[in-house]
Amino acid sequence: MKTQLHRRSFLARLLGGAAGLLILPSAQMARAFPANERLRLAVFGAMYNAEHFLTAFHIYNADLVAVCNPDQRKIPGIVQRWEETAQKLGASAKADEQRAGERYRRLARLEGLGIYADIRRMFDEMGGRIDALVVSDYDHFHGVACGAALRSGKPVCSERPLGLTIRDARHLRALAAQSRLPTVYRSPGTAAGPFRRALELVEDGAIGTVKEVHVWFDRGGPDRDAPPQGRQPAPEGLDWDLWLGPLPWRDYHPDWMAYSHWRETCNGGLGVFGMHTSIFPFLALKIRDLWDSPGAEIRVYADCSRLNRVSFPRWERVRWEIPARHRMPPAIITWHHGPGFAPGAREWIHDILRRHGVAKAEEADALMKTAGSILVGSDGVLVADDHSVRVTALPKERFANINVDRPQRTAESRGIYSDWIDACRGASPRILANFENGGRLSELVMLGNIATLFPGQTLAYNTVAGQIANLAEANQKLSFQYREGWRSPEP
Secondary structure: OHHHHHHHHHHHHHHOOOOOOEOOOOHHHHOOOOOOOOEEEEEEEOOHHHHHHHOOHHHHOEEEEEEEOOEHHHHHHHHHHHHHHHHHHHOOOOHHHHHHHHHHHHHHOOOOOEEEOOHHHHHHHHHHHOOEEEEEOOHHHHHHHHHHHHHOOOOEEEOOOOOOOHHHHHHHHHHHHHHOOOEEEOOHHHHOHHHHHHHHHHHOOOOOOEEEEEEEEEOOOOOOOOOOOOOOOOOOOEOHHHHHOOOOOOOOOHHHHOOOOOOOOOOHHHHHHHHHHHHHHHHHOOHHHHHHOOOOEEEEEEEEOOOOOOOOOOOEEEEEEEOOEOOEOOEEEEEEEEOOOOOOHHHHHHHHHHOOOOOOHHHHHHHHOOEEEEEEEOOOEEEEOOOOOOEEEEOHHHHOOOOOOOOOOOOOOOOHHHHHHHHHOOOOOOOOOOHHHHHHHHHHHHHHHHHOOOOOOOEEEEOOOOEEOOOHHHHHHHOOOOOOOOOOOOO
C-alpha cells in the first residue's frame, strides 16, 4: 500500500507541473544493474520503437535505466504497462521470466529509473549510466535526440525518417559515420529473409532489366487549410517549450500535436510509409550509390490535389527520375498516395499485375493492400508488402523452382532490434537499415515532400552536394533554423 501511495504521489506531482525528472535514488541503486552483463538502455518517446523496448528490453538481456518524454502525461500509461508485464511474466513457470517480471515490478515502483522531460538534461546527468538510446517520436525530435546520443558515444535505434529535413538526415548520417557507432532505424523488412533474397534476385537479373518502380500508400494527407489558431493553456504534465524543442516558438494549441498533419513537425505520408515501401527499390536498384557519385542528379516532379504549404495534400503523385548506376539503366520511381492511392494508381498497378499473371482484381488488391512497392522488370516483377517484409515474385510459373524466401549470399538476420543489440555488444551483423542507408533514403523521400510544394516543376537534386540546383526557393526547404538552446545533429 505504501508503495502504491508513493507511486501515486509521484505521478500526481509529475503531472502537477513538477520538473518532470526523477533522479536515481542513490548511486547504490544505480549500481544495482550489472552493467557489464546487461546493456543499459534509455528510451526517448513512446511510439513504435520505444513502445517495443519499454516492455521487451528483457528479451535482449538489457535493462531500462531512463525514459525521456516532454509529454509526461505518457508516464502513467507506461507504468501501467510495466505492471501488466510484471504480472504476466511473474505468472510464468519459467524462472528467467519470473526474474524479468520482478525487474518490471521495480520499474513500476519507479526504482532505479531516471525520468526526464529534457533529452539534454538526461545526457548531462545520466550519460555515464546509459549505454544506448532508443528514439521514437515526432520527426522534429529525431535530430536533437539522435544527435545528442551519438555525440555522447551512444549507439542509436531511431524511428524513421532520420530527422525532419534533408539537412538533418545528412548530418545524422555524417555523425554516425564519424562516431562508427551501431545505428539502426525502424525498417523491419530489411531483416526479413524474403527481402534479402529479393535483393539477390534483382542483382542476378531474375526479373530482367528494371526501369520502372511504383510505391504506394492508401491513406491521403490531412490537407488542413491553416495552422492551428488561437492560444490555449498547455495541459499539466506537458512541457510545451520542450515539446517544441528545436522548432520556432508558437503558442500552445492541441492541434499542433496531431501526428503527421503539419510540415513543420513531420514528413507526412512519405515519412510514415514511404520509408518502408521505398527501401526495397532503393537498395535493390543501388540508388544509394548515387550519393557516392560526383555529379549525380535526381530529378523529381510532383502532381497533387492542391498546393498546401502548411499541411499535406489529399493526394499526391511524385516521380523520381533516377540516373544510371553502375550497369543499371535509368529508372523512374512513382509514389502514389491518397484515399484509394491516387487517381488512376490502382488501375495502373492492376494492369502491371495482370500482365504478369494476376488476372483477378481481388488478387491484385490483396497484393497492394494498404501500402507496398513493385519493381517492374523486363522478365518479371517483384511485389513487396507494406513494410517490405514479404516479397512476391511474378509470374508464378517463372519462379516455381527458385528459392525466394531465404538469402543465399547475404547474411541472415535475427531481426533489426536483435542485430542492433548484438552490434552494441561488439558483434558485426549485416544491418541494412543503418544510418548510412537510412540517411540517404530519408533525403530521397523528403525531396518528394519538397516537390509537392512546387507542383508541376521539375527539381534537380545533386546527391553529393545535397543541393537543389535549379530552384533557389526549393533549395531553402532543405533545412530550418534550430531554436536557440537546441543543437542540430551536425558533426
